[in-house]
Amino acid sequence: MTDAPDIPGQHQDKMPADEYKMDPAPDYTPRHPGVGKLKDKVAFITGGDSGIGRAVSVLFAREGAKVAIAYLDEDKDAEETKRLVEEEGSEALLIRGDLGVKDHATKAVEEAVAHFGKLDILINNAAQQWIDEDLTELSEERLRRVMDSNVMAYFFCTQAALPHLKEGASIVNTTSVNAFKGNDTLISYSTSRGASLAFSRSMAANLVDKGIRVNAVAPGPVWTPFIPGSMPDEMVEGFGSGSPMGRAGQPWEIATAYLFLCSSDGSFYTGQTLHPNGGMRVGA
Known part of the structure; x- marks a missing residue:
């Protein structure tokens, strides 16, 4: 059983927020020695600078993969993730910019x-x-920013990657427990995660004959920069305590799902969703 760290109230007026400012720091460290599950593989990881993306980058590096880390503008976090990947004996390439812009997404994949x-x-x-409890107060600008980041970027990066992916390749899209149960305070976010879930299932069917597997991971409450970046102090304090396990997940606990799906361990999985959510019951 993983102990639940005390999470005090805190807020960053920035989205994405910065991991290096979080208290306590999220736990991204892999728990087991690598056995070469991704030896000689190359992974393109969006949002790889922090949170779940950092944990996936470090775990993949430990298992032998080289990683391209695409991120928006969190340079300090990205440099730290690069250092951590190199500490695992692998190589990281940092690619900065907005993946919601198709031209940049295409160039980022090509650069990798x-x-x-x-x-x-x-x-x-x-x-x-962002928190958006009242739909009438949700601005068009905010809504488009959420959809550009959480939906359009997934389309653009996948479009750019497909010409380079061969039989045996794997795509994993992050969705959320909120895509299944909804969330009355995260309306736009939950909607966008429903889109990434449908995208995963549709692309799995589209690519199965080419031998490319497409799956999704739907985390529950996880201690990442999302939380202080989008929630007020009073919502952050004790974050995750309402889950059946009584705590938030840590990024390393989520990263293992991505490794399973991308390695030969998950070779019979496509169009599926893994649910590391602390015990929440949702429709699969």
Whole structure:
């Protein structure tokens, strides 16, 4: 059983927020020695600078993958993730910019392929969220920003990656427990995660004959920069205590689902969703 750290009230007026400012720091560290499950693979990981993306980057590196880390503008977090990947004996390429802009998403994937020579894994993970309890107060600008980050970027990165993905390749899209149960204070975010779930299932059917597997991971409450970046102090304090396990998940606990789906362990999985959510019952 993982102990639940005390999470005090805190807020950052920034989305995405910065991991290095969080208290306590999220736990991204893999728990087991690598056994080469992703040896010689190349992964393109969006939002790889922090949170779940950082944990996935470090775990993939431990298992032998080289990683391209695409992120918006969190340079300090991204540099730290690069250092952590290199500490695992692997190589990281940092690619900065807005993946919700198709031209940048295309160039980012092409840069990764040019640098590493190939692409085997695409992790569409970067996203943004805000509290929006009252739909009438949700601005068009905010709504478009959520959809550009959480939906359009997934389309654009996948479009750019497909010409480089061969049989045996894997795509994993981050969705959310909120795509299944809804959330009255995260309306736009939950809607966007429903889109990423439908995208995953549709692309799985579309690509199965090409031998490319597409799956999704639907985390529950996880201690990442999303939380202080989108919630007021009083909502952050004790975050995750309402889950059946009585705590928030840590990024390392979520990253293992991505490893399973991208390695040969998950070779009979496509169009599926894994639910690391602390015991919440949702429709699969």
